[in-house]
Structure formats: C-alpha cells, structure tokens
Amino acid sequence: MKQKTTSRTSNGPRKLHSTGSRSRKMPRHVTHTVLERLMHYYVCLSKYDPNIEWISSPHLASQFRVDDTQVRKDLALVGVKGRPNTGFRREQILDSIRRFLGLGRNLDAVIVGVGRLGSALVAYRDFRELGLNIVGLFDNDPRKIGTAVSGHTILPTARMKSFIRRRKPRIAILACPVFVAQILAYELVEAGICAIWNFSPTTLQLPDGVFVRNEHISIGLGEIAYHLLPS
Amino acid sequence: MKQKTTSRTSNGPRKLHSTGSRSRKMPRHVTHTVLERLMHYYVCLSKYDPNIEWISSPHLASQFRVDDTQVRKDLALVGVKGRPNTGFRREQILDSIRRFLGLGRNLDAVIVGVGRLGSALVAYRDFRELGLNIVGLFDNDPRKIGTAVSGHTILPTARMKSFIRRRKPRIAILACPVFVAQILAYELVEAGICAIWNFSPTTLQLPDGVFVRNEHISIGLGEIAYHLLPS
DNA sequence: TAGATTGTTAATCGATTAACAATC
DNA sequence: TAGATTGTTAATCGATTAACAATC
Numbered sequence: 001m002k003q004k005t006t007s008r009t010s011n012g013p014r015k016l017h018s019t020g021s022r023s024r025k026m027p028r029h030v031t032h033t034v035l036e037r038l039m040h041y042y043v044c045l046s047k048y049d050p051n052i053e054w055i056s057s058p059h060l061a062s063q064f065r066v067d068d069t070q071v072r073k074d075l076a077l078v079g080v081k082g083r084p085n086t087g088f089r090r091e092q093i094l095d096s097i098r099r100f101l102g103l104g105r106n107l108d109a110v111i112v113g114v115g116r117l118g119s120a121l122v123a124y125r126d127f128r129e130l131g132l133n134i135v136g137l138f139d140n141d142p143r144k145i146g147t148a149v150s151g152h153t154i155l156p157t158a159r160m161k162s163f164i165r166r167r168k169p170r171i172a173i174l175a176c177p178v179f180v181a182q183i184l185a186y187e188l189v190e191a192g193i194c195a196i197w198n199f200s201p202t203t204l205q206l207p208d209g210v211f212v213r214n215e216h217i218s219i220g221l222g223e224i225a226y227h228l229l230p231s
Numbered sequence: 232m233k234q235k236t237t238s239r240t241s242n243g244p245r246k247l248h249s250t251g252s253r254s255r256k257m258p259r260h261v262t263h264t265v266l267e268r269l270m271h272y273y274v275c276l277s278k279y280d281p282n283i284e285w286i287s288s289p290h291l292a293s294q295f296r297v298d299d300t301q302v303r304k305d306l307a308l309v310g311v312k313g314r315p316n317t318g319f320r321r322e323q324i325l326d327s328i329r330r331f332l333g334l335g336r337n338l339d340a341v342i343v344g345v346g347r348l349g350s351a352l353v354a355y356r357d358f359r360e361l362g363l364n365i366v367g368l369f370d371n372d373p374r375k376i377g378t379a380v381s382g383h384t385i386l387p388t389a390r391m392k393s394f395i396r397r398r399k400p401r402i403a404i405l406a407c408p409v410f411v412a413q414i415l416a417y418e419l420v421e422a423g424i425c426a427i428w429n430f431s432p433t434t435l436q437l438p439d440g441v442f443v444r445n446e447h448i449s450i451g452l453g454e455i456a457y458h459l460l461p462s
Numbered sequence: 463t464a465g466a467t468t469g470t471t472a473a474t475c476g477a478t479t480a481a482c483a484a485t486c
Numbered sequence: 487t488a489g490a491t492t493g494t495t496a497a498t499c500g501a502t503t504a505a506c507a508a509t510c
Contacts, residue, residue, distance in 0.1 A: 032454065033501075039453025044434055047409070056467065063434055067503060072469065084468045084509040101453045102460040116351035123347055126432055126449045131456075170459055178278070195455045201357055203275055203294060211458040213451050218357045220444050222270025223263065224426045225333040225362075227442040228401055264477075287491065298479060303493065315485040315492045 030077070035101070037074055040064060042097045043126070045090055056087035104131030108169035109197075112184055113176025114139040114154050117199055121173055122150045135169050140180070157184065164191035175199040261308070266332070268305055271295060273328045274357070276321055287318035335362025339400035340428075343415055344407025345370040345385050348430055352404055354381045366400050371411070388415065395422035406430040 044063065045055070057075070061068035075088060078100040082088040098104065107130075111118050114137050121127070122134055137154045139145060144154045155163065164172075172188045174181060174196055181200035188196060195211040198204055204212055275294065276286070288306070292299035306319060309331040313319040329335065338361075342349050345368050352358070353365055368385045370376060375385045386394065395403075403419045405412060405427055412431035419427060426442040429435055435443055 030457065031500080035454045035457055036450055039450045040447070042453065043432060043447065043449055047433070058467080068467090069470095069503060069505095070501090072467095073502095076469070082468050085466050086510075087467070100457075102456040103453070105456065105460070107452075107456060107459070116347065116354055120347035120351050121448075124448065127452070130449055130452055132452055171455060195459055197451060197455060201274060202278070211455065213455055215448065215451055216271070216274065217352075217355065217446065218274055218361055219267055219270045220428060220446055221338075221358070221361055221363055222273065222332045222334070223266045224402060224428060224442065224444055225336065225338060226261065226266055226331075228338070228426055229333040229336070262476080289491080299491090300479060300481095300494095301477090303491095304478095307493070313492050316490050317486075318491070 034074065034077065037064070037066065037070075038078065038097050038101060041071075041074070042094060042101070042103070043130075045094055046129070048090060053090055054087045055090050055093070057082070059087070107132045107171060108135045108167070109133065109171035109173055110136040110138060110160070110164065110169050111173045111175060112138045112157070112160065112188065113174065113200075114144055114149055115175065115177075118173075118175035119149045121175060121199070122152060132171070135167055136163055138163075160184075161187055161191040164188065164193060168192065170194040171197060173197045173199065178202045265305060265308065268295070268297065268301075269309065269328050269332060272302075272305070273325060273332070273334070274361075276325055277360070279321060284321055285318045286321050286324070288313070290318070338363045338402060339366045339398070340364065340402035340404055341367040341369060341391070341395065341400050342404045342406060343369045343388070343391065343419065344405065344431075345375055345380055346406065349404075349406035350380045352406060352430070353383060363402070366398055367394055369394075391415075392418055392422040395419065395424060399423065401425040402428060404428045404430065409433045
C-alpha cells in the first residue's frame with residue numbers, strides 16, 4: 001500500500017496542468033486569513049454533489065458567511081475566471097485552489113505521539129483525500145510500540161530521526177504530551193522536517209525557516225465562553 | 232483563519248465596561264482575533280512556573296510572536312494594570328482574562344459522537360482545568376452505548392434531547408460523522424444548547440443566536456502545503 | 463431585452479506598529 | 487539618577503465592504 005507522492009483527491013478525473021509553479025500574477029505573500037478561507041472553500045466544495053457544475057459568488061458567500069465580493073477576490077487571486085450571470089465552474093475552483101495551495105504535492109508526514117488524539121489523526125479520512133500521506137507513527141510507550149493503528153506500525157521515538165532521514169517526509173504532526181513536545185520538535189527539525197503541525201498545547205521554540213502551525217484545541221473555548229456571558 | 236461561523240447577531244454587541252461613562256474610544260465588541268490572543272496568553276501563562284510573579288510585555292510578546300504594544304493593549308482591555316519598569320503580575324493577568332472571557336462560569340458540555348476524536352476530547356486534560364465540564368456522552372453505535380469512556384457512560388442519541396432539557400448544559404461538542412452532523416446539531420439547539428463547538432468537517436446551518444465555532448482540522452493543511460511550495 | 467452576476471476600483475473599517483511622555 | 491517598562495496617541499498597514507460598469 002505504497003502511495004505515490006502525487007496523489008489525486010477522490011473527486012474524479014481532471015486535467016493536470018504541467019506547470020507546478022505559480023504564475024507571475026500571483027503574490028508571493030498570502031496571509032493566513034486568505035489561506036484559511038481558500039482551504040475552507042476547497043474542503044466544502046469538494047464534498048458537493050459533483051453534478052453541481054456552476055456556483056455563484058453570492059451562493060458561496062452565504063455558505064461561508066463572508067461577503068460575495070470577498071469570494072470573487074479570493075477566486076481571482078487563485079486565477080479562477082467566472083462567467084457573468086452564471087458563476088464559476090466548481091471543478092475549476094477546486095483545481096485552482098489545489099494548485100495554488102500545493103495540495104497533493106509531496107505531502108508525506110509522520111505522526112509523533114499516538115495517544116487518543118494521535119490515533120484519531122491517523123484515521124482522519126479527509127487527510128488522505130487532501131493529499132496528506134501518513135508514512136510513519138512514533139511513540140515512546142513500550143505497550144504501543146510494535147502495535148498497529150490504521151495499518152501503520154508504531155515505532156519507538158529512538159528510531160524517528162533515522163526513519164525521517166531515510167524516508168524524507170517534510171511534515172510532522174505533533175500530538176505528544178507537552179513535556180516532550182519541545183525536545184521531539186527539535187529532533188524532528190534536526191532530521192530534516194520542514195513543517196510542524198503542533199497539536200500539543202505548548203509554544204515551540206524552533207529555528208527560523210521551520211514552519212509551525214499550532215492547533216491548540218482549547219483556544220476555541222475562550223471564544224465560546226465569552227459568547228455565553230450575559231450581555 | 233477564519234472560517235469561524237459567528238452567528239451572534241441576535242444579542243447585539245456586548246458592553247465592555249460597566250461604568251456609566253461611554254467613551255467613544257471603547258470598542259463596542261471584541262473580535263475573534265483578540266479573543267484568541269487572550270486565550271493564548273491564558274493557556275500559556277497558566278502553565279508557567281508559579282514562582283514567576285512578574286512578566287513584562289516584551290517578554291510575553293517574544294513568547295507569542297506579537298508586538299509588545301499589542302500585548303499591553305490586550306491587557307489593558309481586560310483591565311490588568313502594570314507597573315513601569317517591572318511588568319504585569321502573572322496572577323492578575325490570569326484572573327482578569329479568566330473573568331473577561333467567562334472561563335469556569337457554568338461551562339457544562341455534552342459530547343456528541345464518541346469516535347476516536349470524541350474520546351480524545353473527553354479525556355483532554357486542559358478542558359477541566361479551564362472550567363469545561365463534560366456532563367454527558369452520546370453516540371448511536373450499539374456497540375458503544377453503555378460502555379464508559381474516561382468515567383462517562385455513553386448514552387444513545389435518542390436520549391440526547393431529554394438529557395439536555397433536564398441537565399441544561401449550554402455547550403455541545405460535535406464530533407460525529409458529517410452525514411449526521413446537521414440533524415444532530417439542530418436537535419441540540421431544539422433542546423436548548425446555546426453554543427456548538429463543531430469538530431465535524433461540515434458547515435452547519437443553524438438559527439441566529441446559536442454560537443457556532445468550527446474546528447475544522449484539515450483547514451490547517453492548506454497553510455502548511457502553501458508554505459512548503461518552492462519559492 | 464431584463465435580470466443576475468462578474469470584475470474591479472473606491473471607501474471604510476479594523477488591526478498592527480511606531481513613537482514617546484510618564485512612571486517606577 | 488539611569489534604564490526599563492507602561493500606557494496611550496498617531497501613523498500605517500491590511501482586510502472588508504460598497505458601488506457600479508461590463509457582461510452574458
């Protein structure tokens with residue numbers, strides 16, 4: 001069950017464009033806000049009924065509770081052309097966002113820490129559809145080492161660095177306890193990891209050039225509690 | 232960022248300061264961005280060595296990679312007073328943010344869908360420390376019903392509405408499969424749930440006045456893939 | 463044509479950063 | 487006092503929304 005790195009999502013056949021690089025018109029620095037909105041469009045549109053061919057910006061806007069001008073600007077950014085009085089082609093939106101974000105472009109990852117959250121992430125169905133390939137699981141618990149989760153055998157963290165040097169995944173998903181997160185993160189970077197997706201509720205100190213995305217789950221509770229306060 | 236569906240229009244903006252004076256400069260509402268930053272300060276500071284009593288804004292700023300002016304503004308918003316040449320009292324920061332956000336203020340929650348992700352959330356240690364109490368688990372899988380996860384017995388979703396009407400939690404954590412998310416969310420609202428923390432990768436359509444926070448995990452992959460593209 | 467939608471510029475709104483006197 | 491930091495105003499920067507001609 002070896003995966004080729006150029007994985008296709010499950011949305012059916014499509015024309016692959018030969019160029020992987022963005023055109024000159026596309027700005028190099030796209031903000032966090034825009035990237036999240038684009039990904040949000042992508043994930044939701046990929047689950048639409050494939051028979052729906054045309055989608056208008058007011059329709060998308062109401063789905064995502066953003067302004068329809070916003071939607072048109074976002075789509076213009078990734079190079080989708082619409083048709084007045086009709087909208088945008090669903091397939092073209094998906095293709096353009098996929099290419100713009102680089103989804104499915106050599107997205108091999110290891111998961112470090114296979115507790116409850118880690119094993120939920122291994123099994124997360126959307127990941128594979130989006131082109132993220134889990135190639136290795138690591139944990140330090142002797143009871144877990146050697147067992148399999150979703151078809152992947154858990155290896156000891158002692159073998160993490162050599163595995164990464166050999167297999168060369170670029171992404172590490174960190175779902176380990178806080179007290180080992182910093183040291184493991186540093187080892188991952190030493191072994192050549194370029195991006196850390198951090199699900200440990202801690203702030204990592206890492207050299208510049210390593211991309212870190214924090215997914216601190218409890219952050220959301222602040223907003224929820226705030227909105228439940230009496231007005 | 233920010234797919235966050237914040238359907239809070241029915242309550243209008245919340246007044247910040249209870250003092251009678253209405254300064255023009257005081258913000259009428261607190262944004263998503265600010266709430267997340269405050270919660271971030273809170274979670275990280277709560278894990279500091281309690282012997283550290285004073286913390287300066289440049290120090291906090293470097294921890295969180297924000298500007299130190301930003302930190303001072305945020306702290307001023309929640310009412311923390313600093314001391315020139317010294318900084319802010321750690322305990323006072325925590326107290327003020329906790330009160331401002333309403334953490335620990337009647338935050339009972341049910342979890343709907345006890346798969347891998349749901350059971351990871353039940354066991355999440357930070358939740359209890361932040362004042363979130365899980366009071367019930369629901370699932371529709373006959374093999375799960377009646378079994379216990381982290382000390383909570385899983386009940387059938389058929390009993391969800393009556394349980395919520397009796398026990399009156401205000402929060403529901405939705406970690407169920409996409410195809411049942413919308414219908415379960417609607418039932419939750421009918422039973423009196425005020426806020427839905429949605430971990431299902433789908434957009435919920437719900438009446439105004441219900442606060443929805445989406446925690447679509449795969450959104451982060453877009454940003455990671457983008458930053459891994461060749462420059 | 464009539465109506466809806468795109469594409470884009472201008473206006474507005476909010477968030478971030480710079481600057482600096484006041485304070486300890 | 488000297489140096490560091492707070493508190494706050496002004497300036498800048500970026501994101502969102504309004505407006506509307508062009509298009510199908």
